[in-house]
Amino acid sequence: MSINSEPVAGANESNPSDRAFKVVALVAGLCLIGFIIYVVLRPSAKSSPTPGIARLEAPAPDVLHPGTSAPNFSLPRLGGGANVSLASFKGTPVIINFFASWCPHCRSELGTMGQVATKDAGQVAVVGVDSNDGEGVAAEKLLTAAHGTYPVGLDTSAQVASKYLLTALPVTYFINAQGRVVGSALGAQSLSSLEHWSSRLTGAS
Numbered sequence: 001m002s003i004n005s006e007p008v009a010g011a012n013e014s015n016p017s018d019r020a021f022k023v024v025a026l027v028a029g030l031c032l033i034g035f036i037i038y039v040v041l042r043p044s045a046k047s048s049p050t051p052g053i054a055r056l057e058a059p060a061p062d063v064l065h066p067g068t069s070a071p072n073f074s075l076p077r078l079g080g081g082a083n084v085s086l087a088s089f090k091g092t093p094v095i096i097n098f099f100a101s102w103c104p105h106c107r108s109e110l111g112t113m114g115q116v117a118t119k120d121a122g123q124v125a126v127v128g129v130d131s132n133d134g135e136g137v138a139a140e141k142l143l144t145a146a147h148g149t150y151p152v153g154l155d156t157s158a159q160v161a162s163k164y165l166l167t168a169l170p171v172t173y174f175i176n177a178q179g180r181v182v183g184s185a186l187g188a189q190s191l192s193s194l195e196h197w198s199s200r201l202t203g204a205s
Contacts, residue, residue, distance in 0.1 A: 062165045063184045070096075070175045071163040075129065075153025078136045078143070084127060084153035086179075093124045093201035094175040095194065098131050098161055101138035106170040109188040114148035116194045124198045128152035131161040131169065174201055 064070070074085040086094065097113050099106035117126035128150060130139045136154050143152065155161055164173060172189055174182045174197045182201060185193065 061167045061186070063171070063186075064165060064173065064181045066181055066183055068181045070094075070173065070179050070181055071160070073129075073153065073155075073160040073163070075155055075160065078128075078130055078140055078152040078154055084151045086127070086175075089125045089127070090179060091177050093177050093198075095124060095126045095197065095201075096129060096164075096173045096175060097126065097189075098129045098155075098164065098166055098169055098171045098173075099139070100131055100133040100169050101136075101142055102133065103169045105188040107142055109170060110142055110146035110148050112189060112191050112194060114143075114146050114150065115191060116198060117148070117150035120198050120202075123202050126150040129155050129160055131155040131166070132158040172197075176201055 070086060072086050074083045074087075077084050086096075095113075095116065097109070099110070101107070113126055113128065116124070120126075128143070128148070130136045130152055132155070133139055134156065136152075136156075139152070143149075153160070158166075164171070168186070170186075170188060172185045172194075174184065176182050183197065185197070
């Protein structure tokens, strides 16, 4: 009895479903390779140097630059008395502190300003400018509590603050004996910071 050795029809032909699977696998493989190439070649994002700080920071606010003549002013004195005039301090270095009673950071540095005013009396004058703060009743109470006895002018309409390019508070300017800006500082100042500036104004080492 002979055994039929003829091949069964279609035994060596590919199954259509197998071909479809191979096509899908090929496409998936190409997509994966493309994704890997994209990840490797794309520009890496630079990390922010400080967590929570955007890489694109807002520009610093404008200030009067060193060497600029400090704008003169004459303001009603907080608590009454003769006007507070910058011209009256000609020949003496001046620390001008712009503040307001509604500004928390301003309140925190009033005591420090008072300390420097007492310590450097006769060498450096400390002048306060209570800006955009009504009639200054709250500011007067704060200064009394902080033992701040230096002269303070009432800049109720913020006109003087505008001349000094202020957009926020507190800001402190350091003026030499010739009436020119030596520098400025934004934010509440520490005692060591004010002493550093006072030394610069007087030429002390």
